[in-house]
Amino acid sequence: MDQSISWITVGSVEDIPRQGSRVVRTEGGDIALFRTVTDEVYALEDRCPHAGGPLSQGIVHGARVTCPLHNWVIDLASGEAVGPDEGCAGHCPVRVVDGTVQLGLAAFRPGRGGCGHG
Amino acid sequence: MSTHTNPPPPAHPLKAPRERLVVVGNGMAGIRTLEELLAKAPDRYxxxxxxxxPHPNYNRIMLSPVLxxxxTxxxxxxxxxxxxxxxxxxLLTGDRVEAVDRANRTVTAMSGLTVAYDRLLIATGSTPFIIPVPGATLPGVVGFRDLADVETMLEAAARGGRAVVIGGGLLGLEAANxxxxxxxxxxVLHLMDTLMERQLDRSAGALLRHELEGRGIAVLxxxxxAEIVGNERVSAVRLKNGQELPADLVVMAVGIRPNMALGKAAGLACGRGIQVDDAMTTSDPAILSVGECVEHRGQTYGLVAPLFEMAKVAADRLAGGVExxxxxxxxxxxxxxxxxxxxSAGDFTGGKDCEDIVFRDAARGVYKRVVVKENRILGAVLYGDTKDGGWYFQMLKDGTEVAPVRDTLIFGPNFGGGFGGEGAANPKAAVAALPDSAEICGCNGVCKGTIVKAITEKGLSSLDEVRAHTKASASCGSCTGQVEQLLALTLGDGYAGEAKAKPMCKxxxxxxxxxxRAITALELKSIPDVMQRLEWRTPDGCHHCRPALNYYLLCEWPGEYKDDSRSRYINERVHANIQKDGTYSVVPRMWGGLTSAKELRAIADVVDKFAIPTVKVTGGQRIDLFGVxxxxxxxxxxxxxxxxxxxxHAYAKGLRTVKTCVGSEWCRFGTQDSTGLGVKLERMTWGTWTPHKVKLAVSGCPRNCAEATIKDLGVVCVDSGYELHVGGNGGMHVRACDLLVKVETEAEVLEYTGAYMQLYREEARYLERTAPWxxxxGLDHIKRRLVDDPEGRAALNARFLFSxxxxxxxxxxxxxxxxxxxHEFAPLAQVG
Structure with missing residues (x-):
């Protein structure tokens, strides 16, 4: 990631249930933070590329989440829908430092519809 | 001892006086440094x-076998x-160093003894973390750190009684064992939901728990x-949930803290430990530090291997010459x-760009997981068969490219030559090669000869027939493949193969x-347990299998299985119905469709107070509040x-509503009190979890105003009693009910309902409604179980009521x- 990202601490890893999600509210819309069964943390725009469903409410399995509205499966690392569906939820830079979760919000571009990478 | 003066420079005629090295700490790190140093520069200090x-240097990590x-x-x-x-x-044992005078380069011990140094090595190790709860200092509460702790535990154990070990990590479990x-x-009390969660993933943690419980160790x-209870000595441990566990001995093994008190008092830079650079030197160039007391590049260590690596570097630096x-x-x-x-080794959390290679051998209780990233091993967890741990660990440390062996990596280094023979490659040949006495079905003890004999003598031609006649493959099903091979071997072309039933998911x-069947036969009691024993291909399943497994376990082990909210669909997790815009709808229960002014007023107040945009009467005779x-x-x-x-429970795969008409209380045609019966049925069945949603209804006469004959179970009251109709639903494929039975009393209606609900719970597949079930x-099957078998019916009803x-x-x-x-109902943070 480029060095211009400024990191904002939003909570600790322990605040997110394992195999679960928490929401961070931002001016640019909600961001869903996910914690996998192996304690990896990811951040995506909380909107399914299909019909805008809140991904934070889905079932987390492996490094994927299933949208609660129509069962689209979204890859947590890329934000992309898992085939055959096509679409991508914007993703937000996230890192874990000493158990705290930090978001790189400046680099987050919500609502792009397409891929939010970079 | 207190009159001891600084060691004078030894009289050595040929050399300059030697430098003085003082080592604070007679543990593994400090003494390993000396061993390394003596090998390099035996005469320098x-x-x-x-x-x-009060002891010489001993192997602290072997305290567990001593216990x-x-x-010995x-x-x-x-x-x-x-x-x-x-x-x-x-060597000065039993004398703790209490102060370092850096200006004068001396250390002073508890006894008053002062010794001068040119170089000082601090290796004070760590102390057990004692959780700050009331009673933590009572006699009978010990850490697990040194020989004195072990002696205390052995004395307590000699008196028998109960021990509570707080902490389900490495040390805690060794102490417990x-x-x-x-x-x-x-x-064993453990705060997290997985034992040794820092070293093990959930699957391995579940296996370990299983093993320990099998040894008679209780795991919570x-x-x-919340508190260690006791007057003069410990008598119990109380948890935050109020549970109290009697205890004669409490072992605190929740973790260790670097013991940096001496370094801190001496004014050395300290963080989580005494801070050292890559040369193991503290902020004072004359002072080095190694072991569990140090913080290096932000990390502290509590295992022995890093200590030895540190000791090597510290010895090089003390010996001089090698940077x-x-x-x-x-x-x-x-x-x-x-x-x-x-x-376990390395980082096995997986995640971005990581590949999980998982191997499960349920029969041997083996679980292996190797995490690979960019063709290099990042971490490994092995349970049950750890002989290849060193191999993986070496490749991990060396950053070995694993692409050439990627396909067989999980089988270990001996794969090619070891067991890649004909038998393994061809399962049919493998089964053919077995002697008649070889056991095929472990659950029911059925050997190969018995199965082959049954196939030939009884003319069996399908798996189900073999199951029916021999019980082979009828319990956990893990031998199903072998039984099929036996059918193929015995019948040759006469075996058509099985029409493959659809697997649960990918x-x-x-x-x-x-x-x-396997959950029952193998007494599997958690989702990781099921996935391990039944050799799941994914680390933690998917959105298809997890909710199903959660239901099956809940149904099989009522009161025992702890519901896994992470395996629940959102509606069942937050007990409301998600809507297309991410808001929820809320439906309070109205027993039998009855309500009152008080309830309606409260609903109206809630609608105003929370500005709820839409209020709708549902088809199930209650009120839905949308947009919450x-x-x-x-x-x-x-x-x-x-x-x-x-x-x-308008959101649940469970009992939804019991729809009623007013019945004999008001209606001129009513034959029985249908509303009252509906209320009784709803009071009995609410809150149950079922494979899919369940709707009941009671109509007071054959005019059937409650539409009871398109419900999962509908009661139609008649003059002479009650008709019970089952297996109906509205929806996409409307199905009218079949008549199950006619009974005379309300008590019979209730018993039949409980039994029917339980039969459905136990037999239907997850997400299968009563109609397709x-x-x-077949209706005959349900009649056989409920109508023809009064004892079975009573037993089903009893199981339902128990659950x-x-x-x-x-x-x-x-x-x-x-x-x-x-946490479900509040955002984690609000930013910007």
């Missing part, structure tokens, strides 16, 4: 070693007093200690509990029915609870009070 413990009685203290001594003598080292071996009743996870550097350690762990093989080849924001749900529920209303198994005794707590009240799943 006059060495003095202070040890707070378990597998080794003498066997774990690394360097006896003769070693110190032979190397000219002055030792105390159990010594005859105590042992309970999610157990948060080696310590750059941090990749660690591996083995649990030292006899008969339990657990290995994570497994097993069908729903096979998985359920998720964070408002607990407050909405609190207000509805206050008026006596509870969740209507009935069509699959209901655990399910009738209002989920709204639990959440409105903030005591359950509080």
């Amino acid at each position: 006059d060495i003095t070693v202070f040890g707070a413990e 378990a009685g597998e080794k 203290f003498e066997q774990i001594v690394l360097n006896g007093r003769d070693w110190y003598e032979a190397n000219g080292i002055k 030792g105390l159990k071996v010594k005859g105590m009743d042992v309970t 996870t999610g157990a948060d200690t 080696s550097a310590y750059t941090g350690s990749v660690t591996s762990t083995k649990l030292k509990v006899t008969g339990v093989d657990v290995f 994570c497994t080849d097993r069908t729903h029915d096979e998985v359920r 924001k998720k964070e408002d749900l607990p407050a909405v529920w609190a207000d509805l609870n206050a008026a006596g209303m509870v969740s209507g 009935l069509e699959r198994v 209901q005794s655990f399910s009738q707590d209002d989920p709204w009240a639990e959440r409105a009070s903030g005591s359950v799943d509080r």
Whole structure:
């Protein structure tokens, strides 16, 4: 990631249930933070590329989440829908430092519809 | 001793006076440094070693076998007093160093003894973390750190009684095992939901728990200690949930803290430990530090391998000449509990760009997981078979490219030559090669000869027939493949193969029915357990299998299985129905469709207070409030609870509503009290979890105003009693009910309902409603179980009522009070 990202601490890893999600509210819309069964943390725009469903409410399995509205499966690392569906939820830079979760919000571009990478 | 003066420079005619090296800490790190140093520069220093413990240097990591009685203290001594003598080292045991005077370069011990140094090595190790709860200092509470702790535990164990070990990590479990071996009743309390969660993933943690429980050690996870209870000595441990566990001995093994008090008092830079650079030197160039007391590049270590790597570098620096550097350690762990093989190394959390290679051999209780990133091993967890741990660990440390062996990596280094023979490659040949006495079905003890004989003599031609005649493959199903091979071998072309039932999901080849049979036969009691024993292909399943497994376990082990909220669809997790815009709808229960002015007023107040946009009457005779924001749900529920209303479970794969007409109380045609009966049925069945939603209805006469004959179970009242209709639904494929039976009393209606619900719960596949279930198994089957078999009916009803005794707590009240799943209803943060 480029060095211009400024990191904002939003909570600790322990605040997110394992195999679960928490929401961070931002001016640019909600961001869903996910914690996998192996304690990896990811951040995506909380909107399914299909019909805008809140991904934070889905079932987390492996490094994927299933949208609660129509069962689209979204890859947590890329934000992309898992085939055959096509679409991508914007993703937000996230890192874990000493158990705290930090978001790189400046680099987050919500609502792009397409891929939010970079 | 207190009159001792600084060691004078030795009289050596040829050399300059030697430098003085003082080592504070007689443990593994400090003495390993000396060993390395003596090998490199045996004559450079006059060495003095202070040890707070009264013993010579011993192998601390072998305290567990001492506790378990597998080794004596003498066997774990690394360097006896003769070693110190032979190397000219002055050893001062039982004397703790209390101060460092950096200006004058001296250390002063508890005894008052002051010794001067040119170089100082601090290796004070760590101390057990004692959780700050009331009673933590009572006699009978010990850490697990040194020989004195072990002696205290052995004394307590000699008196028998109960031990509570707080902490389910490496040390805690070793302590628990030792105390159990010594005859105590042992309970392990662990705050997290996975044992050794820093070293093991959930699957391996579940296997370990299974093993320990099998040894008679009780394990409580999610157990948060509130207080150690006792007057003069410990008598019990109380948890935050109020549970109290009697205890004669409490072992605190929740973790260790670097023991940096001396460094801090001396004014050395300290963070989580005494800070050192890559040369193991502290902020004072004359002072080095190694071991568990240091912080290096932000890391602290509590395992032995890093200590040895640090010791090597510190020795190089003390010896001079070699500018080696310590750059941090990749660690591996083995649990030292006899008969339990657990290995973990590196980072096995997986995640971005990582590949998980998972191998499960349920029959041998083996689980292996290797995490690979960019063709290099990042981490590994091995359970049950750890012999290849060193191989993986070496490749991990070396960053070995694994692409060439990627396909067989999980089978270990001996794959090609070891067991890649003809038999393994061809399962049919493997089964053919077995002798007749070879056991095929372990659950029911059926051997190959018995199966082949049954196939030929009885003319069997399908798996189901073999199951029916021999019981082989009829329990857990893990031998199904072999039984099929036997059918093929015995019948040749006469075996048509099995019409393959659809597997549960892509994570497994097993069908729903096979998985359920296995849960019962193998007594599987958690989702990771099921996935391990049935050889799931994914680490934690998917959105298809997890909710199904959660239901099957809940149904099989009422009161015992702890519901896994992470395997629940959102509606069942937050007890409301998600809508297309992410808001929720709320439906309070109206028993039998009855309501009152008080309830309606409370609903109206809630609608105003929370600005609920839409209020609708449902088809199930109650009121739906649409557009409630998720964070408002607990407050909405609190207000509805206050008026006596509870969740209507309008979101659940469970009992939804019992629709009624007014019946004989008001209606001129009514034959029975249909409303009253509906209320009774709803009181009996609410809160149950079922494979899919269940709707009931009671009509007061054959005009059937409650539409009872398109319900999962509908009662139609007639003059002479009650007709019970089953297996109907509205929806996409409307199905009218079949008549099950006619009974005379309300009590019979209730018993039949409980039995029918339970039969459906036990036999239907997850997400199969009663209508397709009935069509699959046939009405005759249901009649046989419920109508023709009064004892079976009573037993089913009893099982239903037993399970209901655990399910009738209002989920709204639990959440409105903030005591359950509080995190679900609040954002983590608000930024910008």
